[in-house]
Amino acid sequence: MGKNKKEGQKKRKVMKSGLSPVITSVLLIALVVVIISVIFLWFRGMVEEGVVKFEKNIKLVCDDVEFEASYNSGTLNIVNNGNVPIFKINLRIFNQGNYQTKNIEDLDGGNAWPANGLGQGATFSGNIGAEVGSADKIVILPILLGTSSKGKKTFVCEGQYGKEITI
C-alpha cells in the first residue's frame, strides 16, 4: 500500500509541468489578436474615413476648387473656372444672424443642376429667389465627389472654401 502511494506521488510530480509551450504560445497569440481587433474596431469608429480624389485627401482638393458665382434678382449663376469638378453645392442662407444650409438640388431652381456636377468650364443658372427671400447673404459651399473604402462618397468643403455673396 505504502509503495503504491509513493509511486502515485512520483507520477503527480512528473505531471507538474503544466500547459505545453505550444498551447501557451497559441493562447498568447490568440489573446493578442483579439485585443488588437477590439482596439482597432473601437479606434476606427473615432477616426474619420479618408475620402480621396485625384490620389490625395479630398480636404486638400477643396483648395484647388475655382469657381465664380453671382446672385442677381433671384438668379444664382455659377461658372466653374477651375479643373476640379463641383459635384453639387450647399447654400448657407443667412437671415438676421441665423442661417440654414440647403442643398442646391433641394431648391426649386436647382433642377437645372447637372446630374454629374459642374465639370471644367461648365455653368449653372437657376432661380432660387423663393428660398433666399430677404436673406442678407449667401455662402456657396462646393461639394466634391471622392472615393473611400466604401465606394463613392461626397465631401462638403469647409467654410473657408465657400464663396460669399452679399445680397
Place this chain on the structure above:
Amino acid sequence: MKFNKKNFLKNKKGLSIVIGYVLLIAVSVVMSIIVYQWLRTYVPTETLKCDEGTSIFIREYNYDCVNHVLNITVKNNGRFSVDGYFIHVSNKTDEELATIDISGNITFGGNVSGNAIRFSNLIENSLTPENNNVKLSSFNVQDYGTLTKLEIIPTRIQKVDGKNKFVSCGDSKVEEILTCS
C-alpha cells in the same frame, strides 16, 4: 566538415531566433506600408493648373444682331500655346457672369470637345504665340436674344506625370462687352 541535416534541425534555439527576427521585420514592414498608404494622401501634390503666362485676347469681334451671328478672332499674347477655349455669353445687361455656353453653336473655326472649343483635333495647343497666328470662329446665336457680354477661358493640353491632361486656365479669362455691328 560534412553538413548534417539531422543535427541542424535539432538546433531549435537558433531557428526560433531567426523566426523571431523575420516576424519582427515582417510586422514592421506591414505596419510601415499601412501608415505610408494612409499618410500619402495627406501630402499636398502639384495642382493641375495652367502654366503661368498663358494668355489670349479677343483681337476682333463682329456681332450681327440681325442674323444672330457672332464672329470672334482670338490671338495668343502669352508665352505658351493654347489648345482652345470655353465660351460663355450673357443676354442680360446687369448680369455679372456670363453663363450661356455657346460652344455647341459653332459653325466654323473649331471643333466642339465636351463644352470647350478646340482649334484642332489633330494638333495639340495649335494657337501658338507667333505674331501672325490668329483663330477666327463663328457662332450661330439666334436662340439667345441680344447678347451683351462675352467671356472666354483659354484651355491647354499639358503633360502631367507623363499623361496629357486638359487644363482650364481660369486665371486668364477675358471679357468683352458686346454691341451690335
